[in-house]
Amino acid sequence: MMAFLVVSALSLAAPHHAAQGGFPCTVPPNIPAEPASNASNLHPAHISIVMAYGDSITAAFSARSTLFEARDISWSIGTGSADQLTVPYLLGQYRQSTAAGKAVPLAGMSNKAVMPADIEHLPHDDYHPKTDLLNFAESEGAVHRGSLKEQWGFTLQHTPEYPNFDTRWKMMTVWMTANDVCGECKASSATDGMLVEWSSQMDQFLFNVTSTMKKVYVNLIGTFGLSDVARVQRANLECAIEHKIIDECGCVDKGNQSELELMDRNILLFNAALANMSKTWHAKLKAAGRDDIAIVYHDYMAGGEIGAELDRADLSLLDCFHPSAQAHQALAVGLWDSMICDGNRANGTICGNKPTIKNTIVECPTATTTLWVPNA
Numbered sequence: 390m391m392a393f394l395v396v397s398a399l400s401l402a403a404p405h406h407a408a409q410g411g412f413p414c415t416v417p418p419n420i421p422a423e424p425a426s427n428a429s430n431l432h433p434a435h436i437s438i439v440m441a442y443g444d445s446i447t448a449a450f451s452a453r454s455t456l457f458e459a460r461d462i463s464w465s466i467g468t469g470s471a472d473q474l475t476v477p478y479l480l481g482q483y484r485q486s487t488a489a490g491k492a493v494p495l496a497g498m499s500n501k502a503v504m505p506a507d508i509e510h511l512p513h514d515d516y517h518p519k520t521d522l523l524n525f526a527e528s529e530g531a532v533h534r535g536s537l538k539e540q541w542g543f544t545l546q547h548t549p550e551y552p553n554f555d556t557r558w559k560m561m562t563v564w565m566t567a568n569d570v571c572g573e574c575k576a577s578s579a580t581d582g583m584l585v586e587w588s589s590q591m592d593q594f595l596f597n598v599t600s601t602m603k604k605v606y607v608n609l610i611g612t613f614g615l616s617d618v619a620r621v622q623r624a625n626l627e628c629a630i631e632h633k634i635i636d637e638c639g640c641v642d643k644g645n646q647s648e649l650e651l652m653d654r655n656i657l658l659f660n661a662a663l664a665n666m667s668k669t670w671h672a673k674l675k676a677a678g679r680d681d682i683a684i685v686y687h688d689y690m691a692g693g694e695i696g697a698e699l700d701r702a703d704l705s706l707l708d709c710f711h712p713s714a715q716a717h718q719a720l721a722v723g724l725w726d727s728m729i730c731d732g733n734r735a736n737g738t739i740c741g742n743k744p745t746i747k748n749t750i751v752e753c754p755t756a757t758t759t760l761w762v763p764n765a
Contacts, residue, residue: 411474414751416482420432426681428681433480434490437496445568447463449462453714457502462714476721478721566656569587584662595684611688611691613695614652620699671763685760685763689726689727695719695744703715723746725752
């Protein structure tokens with residue numbers, strides 16, 4: 390990203406196109422009171438704190454096609470609006486419908502667009518505590534660069550600022566894969582050590598969460614094949630020229646077809662590791678008698694449909710790489726639907742609907758809907 394920032398600073402920022410949205414649901418009355426401890430009984434209205442960990446995607450770098458991190462519209466942690474749906478915005482509609490939610494509204498959302506902090510040393514210290522709040526994501530963040538450890542340090546420093554943090558239900562979204570895998574196109578990640586180290590640090594992060602926190606619903610996010618970003622870049626002349634100059638994401642910019650295919654196969658290995666971690670931690674928590682934490686792997690991006698649908702409108706007009714505002718909304722709706730659907734997931738569907746980044750359908754919870762917890 391550093392090279393990109395230098396090149397981009399010399400040019401005019403491209404105009405942005407806001408994603409179209411709208412809250413389509415009717416909030417049901419008589420939502421049950423929040424559970425004392427069981428995460429498998431959580432309704433969206435019960436979440437009162439949100440947190441996020443990740444890289445420049447969750448930092449929302451260039452989502453509005455500028456050099457700013459548009460953290461206020463970040464898919465999993467931004468405040469959002471009726472015209473720019475985010476997961477916290479959707480959660481907040483239900484939170485506000487309850488007596489508890491009116492008394493203690495949703496907290497933790499990042500609420501302002503900012504320039505990346507300490508650009509020369511990214512990803513380190515790319516955190517703006519006054520406005521990022523509990524969005525700890527860092528541009529250029531990667532597990533192998535120590536970002537997950539650093540972001541956990543920010544967590545320990547700032548969560549005590551939230552009244553009754555331990556007793557409130559929290560949602561934590563973790564997506565930090567792209568910068569670890571986008572250079573993995575020369576060898577299998579299963580043999581070069583990258584996957585082992587990444588998995589070890591991710592597992593340590595989950596240990597930190599489960600040993601220091603209570604009442605948490607954790608989202609682990611699978612990644613789509615990044616070769617589809619390369620496909621879009623190479624099909625658009627301005628993107629192709631830009632990415633001959635800059636090196637944004639290793640294999641995505643420079644890889645040949647066989648290297649891109651290997652990168653995508655490595656992404657599947659990382660996704661499988663996350664899925665296995667979710668199952669392993671479910672068993673560990675059950676054995677320990679802990680029902681107050683759920684660690685859930687979401688694969689709605691990992692099946693291939695979303696990557697195959699990517700087109701120029703889904704990427705920043707400035708850098709032809711990071712998700713646009715339109716894509717942030719689609720990612721948010723995808724995670725929301727994956728959390729809300731506690732029913733049919735046959736044949737890779739979410740309640741009968743194929744995951745998509747186009748014409749997304751917002752699932753509407755009933756009063757008795759509970760957040761998805763596999764094998765609960």
